[in-house]
Structures are given as C-alpha cells and as structure tokens.
Amino acid sequence: MSAVPGQTVGPFFHLGLEFDGMNELVPPSHPRALRLHGHVYDGAGDLVPDAVIEIWQADPQGHIPRQPGSLRRDGWTFTGWGRAATGPDGHYQFATLEPGATEPGKAPFFAVTVFARGLLDRLFTRAYLPDDPDVLANDTLLESVAPDRRATLIARRDPDGAVFDIRLQGEGETVFLTYPRLRDAWA
Amino acid sequence: MESSQADINREIEAAAQQPGGPQPKIDYAPYRSSILRHPRQPAHLIDPEAVELWAPVFGHRDVADDEADLTIQHAGTPLGERIVVTGRVLDGDGRPVAGQLVEVWQANAAGRYRHQRDQHPAPHDPNFTGVGRMLTGPDGTYRFQTIKPGPYPWRNHVNAWRPAHIHFSIFGTDFTQRLVTQMYFPGDPLFPLDPIYQSITDPKARELLIAQYDHDVTTPEWSTGYRWDIVLTGTHRTPLESDTEEEVK
Numbered sequence: 370m371s372a373v374p375g376q377t378v379g380p381f382f383h384l385g386l387e388f389d390g391m392n393e394l395v396p397p398s399h400p401r402a403l404r405l406h407g408h409v410y411d412g413a414g415d416l417v418p419d420a421v422i423e424i425w426q427a428d429p430q431g432h433i434p435r436q437p438g439s440l441r442r443d444g445w446t447f448t449g450w451g452r453a454a455t456g457p458d459g460h461y462q463f464a465t466l467e468p469g470a471t472e473p474g475k476a477p478f479f480a481v482t483v484f485a486r487g488l489l490d491r492l493f494t495r496a497y498l499p500d501d502p503d504v505l506a507n508d509t510l511l512e513s514v515a516p517d518r519r520a521t522l523i524a525r526r527d528p529d530g531a532v533f534d535i536r537l538q539g540e541g542e543t544v545f546l547t548y549p550r551l552r553d554a555w556a
Numbered sequence: 557m558e559s560s561q562a563d564i565n566r567e568i569e570a571a572a573q574q575p576g577g578p579q580p581k582i583d584y585a586p587y588r589s590s591i592l593r594h595p596r597q598p599a600h601l602i603d604p605e606a607v608e609l610w611a612p613v614f615g616h617r618d619v620a621d622d623e624a625d626l627t628i629q630h631a632g633t634p635l636g637e638r639i640v641v642t643g644r645v646l647d648g649d650g651r652p653v654a655g656q657l658v659e660v661w662q663a664n665a666a667g668r669y670r671h672q673r674d675q676h677p678a679p680h681d682p683n684f685t686g687v688g689r690m691l692t693g694p695d696g697t698y699r700f701q702t703i704k705p706g707p708y709p710w711r712n713h714v715n716a717w718r719p720a721h722i723h724f725s726i727f728g729t730d731f732t733q734r735l736v737t738q739m740y741f742p743g744d745p746l747f748p749l750d751p752i753y754q755s756i757t758d759p760k761a762r763e764l765l766i767a768q769y770d771h772d773v774t775t776p777e778w779s780t781g782y783r784w785d786i787v788l789t790g791t792h793r794t795p796l797e798s799d800t801e802e803e804v805k
Contacts, residue, residue, distance in 0.1 A: 370650055372789045373764045374579050374756045376738040377587075378723070381671040385661020385687050385723055412592035425607050425731055433607055437615030440657075440689070450612035471606040480607045480731050487589030489580040489755050491736055493599075510602050518597075537593050547599035548608070548732040550790035554648060555579045 372554040375490035382421055382484070383454060390442045392453035394424075394465040401429070404530030405479065405496070406462035409455050411487075412538030416459025420485035422535070423452045424463060424496075427477065431469035467498060476501070476508040478522075483535060483545075492545045496533040497523045510546075518544050559588075559713040561749060568754045578761030586751035588712050608731045609793040614657040614691060624690040626660075626702040634684035636665025636703035638779040641739070641767065644696040647728055648790030652696030659725040660688045660700060667706030667720075676708050701779065707746055719746035719753060726786055729795035733788040740766045741782070 378386070395402050405424065409417040426449050427433050434449035442448070453461040468477040479496040497505060505511055511519050521543045524531035535543050567586040582594035627634055645653040663669045663686060666678040670685050681703075688700045707720045721738040728734070740753065747753055747762075756762040764787075773781020 370646065370648060370787045371578065371761065371764060372648055373735065373737060373786050374761050375735055376580065376723075376752060376755075376765070377590075378725075378736050379738075380673055381661065381669040382723070384669060384671045384685075385659055386725060412596075415592070417593065423734075425612055427607055433610050435610075435613050437613045438617050439612055439614065440618035443617075448612065449607070468607075475606070478606075482731075482734050484736055485593055487587070487591075487593035489582045489584060489587065489590055489594070489752070491734060492595065493732070493734075509605070510600075513602065514600060538595055542595055542597055544597070545595050545599050547601050548604050548792060549601070550648060550792055551732050552599075552601060554789040555577050 377486060377489050378421055378484040380419055380486045386421060386452065387454065388440055392451050392461070392463045393442065394447065394449070394451045394463060396444060397464040399464070399466075401466055402464045403467050404462060405465055405524065405533060406460065406530065407532050407534040408459045409461065409483070409485070409535045410459065410537065414539070416455075417485055417537065418455055418457045418459050420455045420459075420461070420483060421452060422455070422461045423450070423482040424465065425450050425480045426465065426468040427471050429466050429469045431471045431477070433471065474504065474507070476504045476511070481533075483537075485537070488537065493547070494535070494543055494545050495522055498531060499523050499525055514544055561713060561715055564713050564716070564751055565749065568751060572754070572757050575757040578756065578758045580755040581757060584751065584755040587755055590755075604730065604732055604792045611656070611727050611729050611731055611733070614727070615655065616691070618657065619689045619691050624688055624700040626684065626686065626688045626700065629685050630683040632683040634664065634681050634703050636681075638701065639704050640699065640701050640773050640775070640779050640781045641722065641784060642697065642699035642773055642781070643767075643784040643786060645692050645698060645726060645786045645788065646696055647733065647788050647795070651795065652692070652694070653728055653788065654692055654694045654696055656692050656727050656729070658690050658692060658698045660722050662686045662702065662705040662722040663708055665703050665706050667708030678706070678708070704741070707744075712751060717746050717749070719744040719750050724786070726788065728788040728791065730791045730793055732792060735786075735788060738765060739784050742766055742769055
C-alpha cells in the first residue's frame with residue numbers, strides 16, 4: 370500500500386495543535402521536573418519562531434508509558450508525550466521527567482519530532498542526556514554517526530535542566546533520522 | 557523582486573524533471589520558506605529502539621465525542637457548505653490503526669483562519685473555529701463534520717493562492733509513523749500552481765492527498781460527503797490490541 374505523503378504544518382498550526390498544558394508532561398513545580406528546552410535555528414542561523422517540537426519518552430524507571438491523557442493532563446499520570454511550539458524568540462520548552470534506560474546499559478533519550486512552517490515534511494531525531502559518557506560511547510546510534518556530528522544529538526546540562534538546540538540546516542545541522550520501513554515506503 | 561506565478565510555474569516544471577519520489581522534496585525552492593528550513597545532510601538510517609517502537613496512547617479522556625463536529629462549537633451555525641469527511645487510518649500493511657488520535661484544522665468557508673497571523677481580509681465566521689479532534693474506531697475509521705474551507709492567498713509570490721485544504725495530524729502505532737499532512741478536494745484548479753502540493757513530484761503520490769466525493773457519505777437534505785483513507789508507513793513492531801489503552805466502543 371502506498372503511504373500518504375506529508376505536507377508542511379503551515380503557519381497556522383497553533384489553531385489546531387495547541388492545547389493547555391501541552392508542554393508540561395509534569396507540572397513545572399514537580400520536585401523532579403526537568404526543563405528540556407532549546408532554540409530552533411534555520412540555515413542562516415536565524416531563530417525559527419514557528420516550529421513545533423514533540424517529545425516521546427520513557428519514564429524515569431525506563432518504562433514506556435501506555436496511559437492516555439496527554440491532551441487533558443490530570444497532574445498525576447505520566448503519559449510520556451508532549452508538544453511545544455517555539456515562541457517569537459525561537460525557543461521551546463518542556464517540563465518533564467528524565468527518561469530512564471529501557472534496558473540496563475542503554476542510553477536514555479527523548480524521541481523528538483520537528484515540524485515547522487517551511488518544512489515540507491516532519492523530521493525525526495533523538496535528544497540524549499549527557500551525563501554518562503560510557504553509556505553514550507556504546508550507543509548504537511551515536512556510534513554510527515560521524516564523530517563531529519554526534520554532539521548535535523546530545524543535550525547539554527544547564528542549571529534548570531537540559532538544553533537541546535535544533536539546527537535545521539547548515540553548520541552544526543542536527544542529525545535527523547529515518548527508519549527502515551519509512552525509507553522503504555519511499556523507495 | 558517578488559516572483560510571479562509564471563516564475564513559480566517554471567520552477568515547478570523544472571523540479572518535476574527530476575522527480576524526488578512519492579514524498580515531498582524538502583529542498584523545494586518554489587516554496588520560498590523551505591529554502592533555509594530543510595536539512596542538507598541525508599537522514600541517518602537506524603533501527604528504531606525503545607520508545608520509537610511505540611506510539612503515545614490517547615483515549616476518551618483526551619477527546620470528547622463532540623470535538624468531531626466543527627459546526628456545533630458556537631451558538632450559531634457556521635456559514636458555508638456543510639460536509640462530512642470520513643475514511644480509515646491504516647498502517648503500511650493495511651492494518652487499521654484503532655483508537656488513535658486524529659487532529660484537524662482549517663480555514664473557514666471564506667478562506668480565513670481564526671489565527672492572528674492570518675491577515676487575509678476575508679470575513680471571520682463567529683460560529684466557526686476550524687479545529688477538530690477525534691479517535692479512530694476499531695476498524696481505523698475517523699469521521700468529522702465541518703464546513704468546506706475556501707482557498708486563500710499567501711505571500712509566497714505575487715498572486716499566490718493555496719488550494720482549499722484541511723490540515724491533518726495523525727499518529728500510528730509506532731513513533732516512526734507520525735504524519736502531518738493536508739487533505740485536498742477533487743478538481744481544484746489551483747493544484748498546478750501550488751508549490752506546497754507540487755513539492756510531491758510524483759503525480760500518483762500527490763493524488764493520495766485528494767479526497768474523493770462519495771455520495772454514500774452524502775446525507776439527504778443535510779451535507780455532502782468526502783472519503784479520504786490515510787495509509788501510514790509500515791510498523792517496526794507488530795501492533796497489539798493493547799496498543800490502545802481504551803476499548804473503542
């Protein structure tokens with residue numbers, strides 16, 4: 370069967386995709402809340418004020434959430450999924466929990482989807498937490514990426530949490546991902 | 557200097573000489589905003605792991621049934637042609653994607669979005685927001701009632717107009733199937749002129765974005781009907797019934 374092609378999210382996505390609490394997987398006041406945030410840049414190094422970032426992640430114990438409620442959060446259930454739009458300053462942020470390793474020795478990461486006006490199809494990437502160099506050194510994906518581009522997949526710590534900038538094009542371009550059945554659908 | 561439609565047509569034609577396959581070319585200069593916003597490096601192929609093998613779960617606590625009716629969100633009835641849009645969400649192997657979230661948004665009948673950035677001087681409709689959400693049924697069916705959106709101008713080039721469309725946001729049963737796209741209406745004269753639609757250079761693939769008029773979806777004395785099936789890419793894990801948290805009644 371032929372997969373339906375994507376199209377840009379356009380300039381008016383706020384209308385259809387925004388909802389209250391979309392970027393707060395946990396309340397920011399949660400004692401273990403992590404601020405995952407960053408800027409989105411275009412190929413000229415300018416900030417992108419109309420991008421949408423989605424994250425999907427394991428909980429701190431490494432379990433993959435199977436609970437509904439991301440659109441109407443109850444303040445207690447960790448659903449593992451959230452959405453943020455960049456502001457006029459190209460900045461996005463989430464309040465969430467640190468993902469745990471889904472298997473012993475695996476590097477925890479956020480699965481990230483990027484949409485924007487001007488971007489004709491969505492992009493996939495990962496944001497790894499930076500804390501354990503040994504675990505990162507053994508990660509299958511990171512090992513397979515050219516060493517000078519690996520850092521684009523690894524968030525850096527700041528006092529509030531973790532910073533993950535996304536560069537759509539050019540110098541420091543983020544490594545974006547494809548998967549076997551996605552690639553095959555377009556073969 | 558701003559480009560004319562004739563300039564854009566020439567660029568569209570030139571790009572069609574080097575077909576990019578059934579997905580949009582993300583490097584597609586006729587859509588001016590894409591020039592600085594597409595990666596130049598090829599996507600890095602990996603086998604999905606962990607959360608990438610699963611999709612987030614949505615259920616009846618996320619979406620109320622009446623969110624699938626865009627014509628009842630205000631005190632009055634919106635102006636325009638009332639339509640029903642329905643179809644099935646299927647994975648790349650033809651399996652229904654059940655109990656999953658579908659989000660839609662669109663302009664009103666006059667081609668105006670309820671959005672601050674839309675400065676097109678066409679009227680707002682106080683009775684139409686243009687946003688809907690729904691869950692697919694056990695066989696992957698989604699269905700919503702709305703008003704047929706109008707075409708609208710944009711500033712890609714001089715006298716640029718988008719064909720009428722409805723934006724769709726769709727999840728599958730694994731993360732890699734995530735899709736945001738646009739559904740179009742049959743026979744739109746703006747198709748050959750629109751660089752967003754034409755960024756899909758394979759004509760057969762482009763046509764997958766066009767709904768079909770379906771008289772069986774049309775109801776007497778009430779609304780016309782359109783059918784649009786949405787096939788996602790393949791899953792990397794055989795979906796389980798427990799992929800949907802809530803039983804879809």
